[in-house]
Amino acid sequence: MHILLVEDDAVLADGLTRTLQAQGMQVEIARDGLQADALLQRNPPMVTVLDIGLPGIDGFEVVRRLRARGDATPVLLLTARDAVEDRVRGLETGADDYLVKPFATPELVARIRALARRNAPKSTVLALGNILLDTGARRARVGERALELSVREWAVLEYLLQHAGRVVSKQQIVDAIAPWGEDLTLNAVEVYVSRLRLKLDGAGVALRTIRGFGYLLEAGA
Amino acid sequence: MSSIRLRLLKWLVGPILVFNLGAAALTYLLAWTPAQLAFDDGLRAAAGALAGRVRAEGLAPLNDGQALEDGVGEAGWAALHDAQGRLLAGSPDLAPPPAPPPAPNNGALRDARLHGEPVRIAVAALDWQGAPATITVARTVRARQGVRSAIVRSLVLLEGVFSLALVGLVWLSVGNGLAPLARLRARLDARGSADLAPLDDAGMPRELAPVVGAFNALLGRIDAGAQAQDAFRANVAHQLRTPLAGLRLQLEWLAARHTGDPDSTRSLGLMLQANERMIRQTNQLLSLERAEPNRFARARLQPLDLAALVAESIQHFVEQAAAKDIDLGFELAPAPLQGDRFLLRDLVDNLVDNALRYTPAGGRVTVACGGAAQGGSFLRVEDNGPGIPAHQRQQVFERFVRLDEKTVGSGLGLAIVRDIANLHGAELSLGEPGEGSGAVFTVVFP
Numbered sequence: 001m002h003i004l005l006v007e008d009d010a011v012l013a014d015g016l017t018r019t020l021q022a023q024g025m026q027v028e029i030a031r032d033g034l035q036a037d038a039l040l041q042r043n044p045p046m047v048t049v050l051d052i053g054l055p056g057i058d059g060f061e062v063v064r065r066l067r068a069r070g071d072a073t074p075v076l077l078l079t080a081r082d083a084v085e086d087r088v089r090g091l092e093t094g095a096d097d098y099l100v101k102p103f104a105t106p107e108l109v110a111r112i113r114a115l116a117r118r119n120a121p122k123s124t125v126l127a128l129g130n131i132l133l134d135t136g137a138r139r140a141r142v143g144e145r146a147l148e149l150s151v152r153e154w155a156v157l158e159y160l161l162q163h164a165g166r167v168v169s170k171q172q173i174v175d176a177i178a179p180w181g182e183d184l185t186l187n188a189v190e191v192y193v194s195r196l197r198l199k200l201d202g203a204g205v206a207l208r209t210i211r212g213f214g215y216l217l218e219a220g221a
Numbered sequence: 222m223s224s225i226r227l228r229l230l231k232w233l234v235g236p237i238l239v240f241n242l243g244a245a246a247l248t249y250l251l252a253w254t255p256a257q258l259a260f261d262d263g264l265r266a267a268a269g270a271l272a273g274r275v276r277a278e279g280l281a282p283l284n285d286g287q288a289l290e291d292g293v294g295e296a297g298w299a300a301l302h303d304a305q306g307r308l309l310a311g312s313p314d315l316a317p318p319p320a321p322p323p324a325p326n327n328g329a330l331r332d333a334r335l336h337g338e339p340v341r342i343a344v345a346a347l348d349w350q351g352a353p354a355t356i357t358v359a360r361t362v363r364a365r366q367g368v369r370s371a372i373v374r375s376l377v378l379l380e381g382v383f384s385l386a387l388v389g390l391v392w393l394s395v396g397n398g399l400a401p402l403a404r405l406r407a408r409l410d411a412r413g414s415a416d417l418a419p420l421d422d423a424g425m426p427r428e429l430a431p432v433v434g435a436f437n438a439l440l441g442r443i444d445a446g447a448q449a450q451d452a453f454r455a456n457v458a459h460q461l462r463t464p465l466a467g468l469r470l471q472l473e474w475l476a477a478r479h480t481g482d483p484d485s486t487r488s489l490g491l492m493l494q495a496n497e498r499m500i501r502q503t504n505q506l507l508s509l510e511r512a513e514p515n516r517f518a519r520a521r522l523q524p525l526d527l528a529a530l531v532a533e534s535i536q537h538f539v540e541q542a543a544a545k546d547i548d549l550g551f552e553l554a555p556a557p558l559q560g561d562r563f564l565l566r567d568l569v570d571n572l573v574d575n576a577l578r579y580t581p582a583g584g585r586v587t588v589a590c591g592g593a594a595q596g597g598s599f600l601r602v603e604d605n606g607p608g609i610p611a612h613q614r615q616q617v618f619e620r621f622v623r624l625d626e627k628t629v630g631s632g633l634g635l636a637i638v639r640d641i642a643n644l645h646g647a648e649l650s651l652g653e654p655g656e657g658s659g660a661v662f663t664v665v666f667p
Contacts, residue, residue, distance in 0.1 A: 009463045009464065009467055010467075011464060011467030011468065011471060012463055012464070012466050012467030012470065013467075014467070014471070015466075015467050015468075015469075015470025015471045015473075015474060016470060018470070018474045019470050019473065019474060022474070022477070051463075053463075080459045080460070080462040080463050081459050100462075101462040101463055101466040102462055102465045102466030102469050103466065104537070104540070105470065105473055106540075107536070167536050167539050169532060208543075210535070210539055210549070210550070210551070211548065211549065211550025211551065212551035212553065212587075213535060213550070213551040213553065216539060
C-alpha cells in the first residue's frame with residue numbers, strides 16, 4: 001500500500017514512516033506543500049497523510065489543488081489545532097478525514113486502512129489472526145479448518161473483520177447486515193455473536209463484548 | 222471607608238440644624254422682648270398711678286390690696302420710703318430703692334425675690350409732706366413666665382417639625398442623587414465573573430461618565446490581557462502537540478523492538494507514560510480554554526444526542542479500560558439536547574477518564590444517558606472505586622484539586638466538566654451508588 005506522508009516535523013515524519021512501514025505500507029515523504037503537490041501529480045498514492053501546518057503552501061491548499069484537478073486520492077489531514085474552524089474547513093476543502101495530534105497509533109493505522117479500502121478495488125479476502133474469509137468464493141477458514149457459517153453469522157463476521165480493532169455497536173451490525181429494514185433485533189445479534197465466539201475458538205482472535213454497547217474483534221488470544 | 226451619603230448628610234443636616242437653632246433664638250427674642258416691655262410699662266404705670274393716689278388721698282391706697290392688683294392675677298406689694306430709705310408706710314418686706322432715688326416717673330425696673338418668689342420692682346418718686354420720697358411697687362412675674370413658656374413651647378414644636386421635615390427632604394434628595402451610583406453597582410454585581418464587556422453608560426449622569434469611561438478602559442486592558450494570555454496558552458499547547466506526537470511514535474517503535482529486554486521495556490514504558498501525561502496535560506489546557514465562558518458561542522449550539530456523542534469516543538474509552546482491566550459498560554438511550562459538540566465531548570471524555578483513572582484495576586464503570594425524569598436529558602458516570610467523602614465533594618470541581626496524590630491527574634478534568642456543565646445550564650452533581658462504594662457523577666441538561 002503506497003502512502004504519501006506530508007509532514008515537516010522530522011521526528012514525527014520519521015516515527016510515522018517506521019510505524020506505517022511496520023504495518024506493511026510503502027511510505028514516501030514530502031517535507032512541504034509544494035513538494036507534496038508535485039509528488040501527488042507524478043505518483044498518485046493510495047492514501048495521503050497530510051499535515052495542515054506546512055512551510056510553503058499549507059495542507060488546505062494542497063487538498064484544494066488536488067481536488068481542483070479532479071483527483072479523488074483519499075486525504076487524511078493531521079492537525080495540531082483542534083479549533084472547530086480547522087476541522088470543518090479541512091473537510092469542506094475536500095479532505096476525507098482528520099486526526100488531531102497527538103493521535104493513538106492504532107487509530108491512525110485503522111483510519112488509513114479504512115481510506116485505502118474505500119479507494120481500492122474490493123479485496124475479497126479478509127484476514128485476522130488465523131481467520132481467512134474469502135468473500136468472493138464465500139469460503140471461510142480458521143487455519144486449516146473450514147468454518148461452517150450461516151448466512152447471518154457470515155455477515156456478522158464479515159462486518160466485524162472489516163472493522164477489526166474498532167468498537168462496533170449492535171445497532172451498526174443490525175444496520176449493516178439487514179439493510180433493507182428486515183426485522184432483526186439486537187438480541188438476535190447477540191445470539192449470532194455468541195455462536196461465532198464458539199466457532200472462532202482457537203482462531204487467534206478475541207471477540208470482546210462491550211457491555212451495553214457492542215463488540216470489539218481484535219487479533220490476539 | 223468614607224461614604225458620600227454620610228458626607229452629604231453631615232454637610233447638609235449640620236448647618237440646617239445650626240441655622241434653625243439661630244432662627245429660633247431670634248424669633249424668641251423678637252417675640253419675648255415686646256411682651257416684656259409691655260409688662261414693664263404696666264408696672265411702671267401702676268407705680269406712677271399709686272404715687273398720684275398717695276399724693277391725693279394720703280397713705281390709704283398703700284394698704285388697699287385692690288389698688289395693687291393689676292387685673293391679671295399677680296400678687297403685689299407697695300411701700301413708701303423717705304429719702305433716707307426709712308419705711309413710712311406699706312409692706313415692710315420691700316427694700317428701699319438704692320440711692321440716689323430715681324427722677325420722677327423714671328422708675329428704673331429691677332428683679333428681686335420676695336417671699337421666695339421672683340418679682341419685678343418699679344419705683345416712682347413723689348413729694349410726701351414736703352420731702353422727697355419713693356413709692357416702690359413689686360409684682361410677681363407669673364403671667365410673663367406663662368407668656369414666655371408659651372412662646373418657647375410653640376417655637377420648639379415648630380422648629381422641631383421644621384427640622385425633621387428638612388432632614389427627611391435632604392435624606393431623600395441625597396438618596397435620589399446617589400441612585401445612579403447604586404444602579405452602576407447593580408450592573409457590575411449582575412455580571413458573570415469573566416464578563417469583561419464594557420459598561421453601558423446609557424442613562425448615566427454626566428458626572429459619572431468619566432468614571433464609567435475610565436472603568437471601561439481598564440476593563441478593555443484586562444480583556445486584552447486575558448485574551449493574549451489565552452492565545453499564548455493555546456499557541457504553546459498547539460506547538461507542543463507535534464513534538465509530543467513524534468516522541469510517542471518513536472518511543473512506541475523503540476518499545477516494539479525491545480520487547481525481549483525487561484529493563485529497556487520498563488524504561489520505555491515509563492517514558493511513554495510520561496509522554497502520555499504531557500499529552501493529556503496539553504489537551505486539558507486547551508479544553509480549559511475552550512470552556513472559557515467568554516469564548517462560548519451560543520451560535521454554535523446545535524441539536525445533539527448524548528448517546529451519539531458517547532459512542533463517538535467509545536473506542537478510546539474501551540482501550541483505556543482494557544489497559545486497566547476495568548469492566549466498562551454502557552446504558553445509552555436517546556438523550557437529545559442543545560449543545561456545543563466539542564465542549565460536550567470534552568465533558569464526556571473528562572468524566573469517563575476520571576472514572577477510569579480513579580477506579581482500581583478490575584473495577585466496574587458504567588456510562589449511562591437518556592431522558593431525565595423531570596424533562597431534559599441526563600448523563601451519568603458511575604464507578605465502584607473508593608468514592609469521594611461527602612465533605613470533599615464540592616472541592617473536586619475546583620481547578621488543580623487532587624484528592625489522591627498517588628493517581629496521576631492534572632486536577633483540571635472535573636473543573637472542565639463543571640465549566641462546560643455551567644455553560645450549558647446543566648446541573649452537575651456528585652453522589653454515591655445505591656449500594657457499595659464508588660462515585661456517581663450526574664449531569665442533568667435542561
